[in-house]
Amino acid sequence: MKQLGIIENAAVLCLGGKIVSVGTAKEALRDPWMKKHRRSVTEIDCAGKVVLPGFVDSHTHPAFVSPRLVDFEKRIEGASYEQIAAAGGGIRSSLEAVRKAAKTALAAKILTALRAMAAHGTTTVEAKSGYGLTVESELKSLEAIRDAASRWPGTVVPTLLGAHVVPKEFQGCSQNYVEAVCKEMIPRAARRKLAQFVDVFCDKGAFTPQETERIFEAAAKHGLSVRAHMGQLSETLLAPFLRFNPASFDHMDYVNEDDIRQLAKSDTIATLVPGANYFLGLKEYPNARRLIDAGVPVALATDYNPGTSPTISMPMAMSLACTHMKMSPAEAVAAATINGAWALRVADRKGSIEPGKDADFAIFAVTDYREIPYWFGANHCTATIMNGALASRE
Ligand code: NIG
Ligand code: FE
Secondary structure, rough: OOOOOOOOOEEEEEEEEEEEEEEEEEHHHHHHHHHHHHHHHHOOOOOEEEEEEEEOOOOOOOOOOOHHHHHHHHHOOOHHHHHHHHHOOOHHHHHHHHHHOOHHHHHHHHHHHHHHHHHOOOOEEEEEEEOOOOHHHHHHHHHHHHHHHOOOOEEEEEEEEEEEEOHHOOOHHHHHHHHHHHHHHHHHHHHHOOOEEEEEEEEOOOOOOOHHHHHHHHHHHHHEEEEEEEEEOOOOOOOOHHHHHEEEEEEOOOOOHHHHHHHHOOOOOOEEOOHHHHHHOOOOOOOOHHHHHHHOOOEOOOOOEOOOOOOOOOOOOOHHHHHOOOHHHHHHHHHOOHHHHHHOOOOOOOOOOOOOOOOOOOOOOOOOOOOOHHHHOOOOOOEEEEEEEEEEOO
């Protein structure tokens, strides 16, 4: 993760939304195809700037209607995540508006978020449902994600998070809700190809490890890959889930040494979302050093959501990773690009600037990549290129 493979005075040739060659500008100008087609080539001059692979934000919850400002104030006054949930705030308080919302209104919200993400350098986004928590409203959320994605030049990877919390109409009989997730939501989302992944919030106050296994089994049965929110509020043993080959375990504030050793040997990525720790005002952050030094591939994501991490900014997540998790700026770049791509199982197409991959770039008005996490709170991204399409902010 420390080896970025930086090329000074570089040039990238792209054709049909794909990267054709990467090297120095001199090499590009000597390229026989370039010589012949020089006049028909569109040149994007990035002189004096830094060009990165577009960020891959591998964990976001954009299918919501409103910010949760009451929770925000309560937390400032000292209430904890669990206290806010017990008082009727938290995830459950976002459900009614999503259930009532027209699909077009939800899609418009999601598209606004995707555009803001691109303006900060993100070109691939994982987008979860999870604020409807009825069969119909979860499918509507996934349809809204699909509609927003079709109007955005970047790439969206949809995830069904029907198992976000147990909605209040199922309180005391969570097994009936898990049944609905397994027997209705997952099969219908899979049949209509509305989701690539199934996610579960496995933690106290959400779903148990046993329920999570049941949901993973249903996902596997219907051909969907799995990922999970793990270790945000308390420790859950991870090893029993590895048989499902999860793409990623996310949050990971609490994780034991034995699981870290097992993860290092698996294909599962640890996705850290320091924006949530920051916004919740926590003193502790996930122990990125322990994971990275043990050989676990670490990705960074925003966890964009109305309750715990209302940010679309990958540079902000990177800055927090550097200042609070002791990741080097190079590690933060790798975690926000290629490792995010692995966490979504799209590393064959995304996450690095290599011939054959999609032409996804983020261009920054800085002269050194370390400035991206350094100037926290500022947006130095001047343009993004998504699947070959330029979206300029200048
Ligand atoms: O990733 N942990 C569960 N889900 C979100 C929180 C969602 C919310 O509070 O609305 C998270 O932090
Ligand atoms: Fe999350």
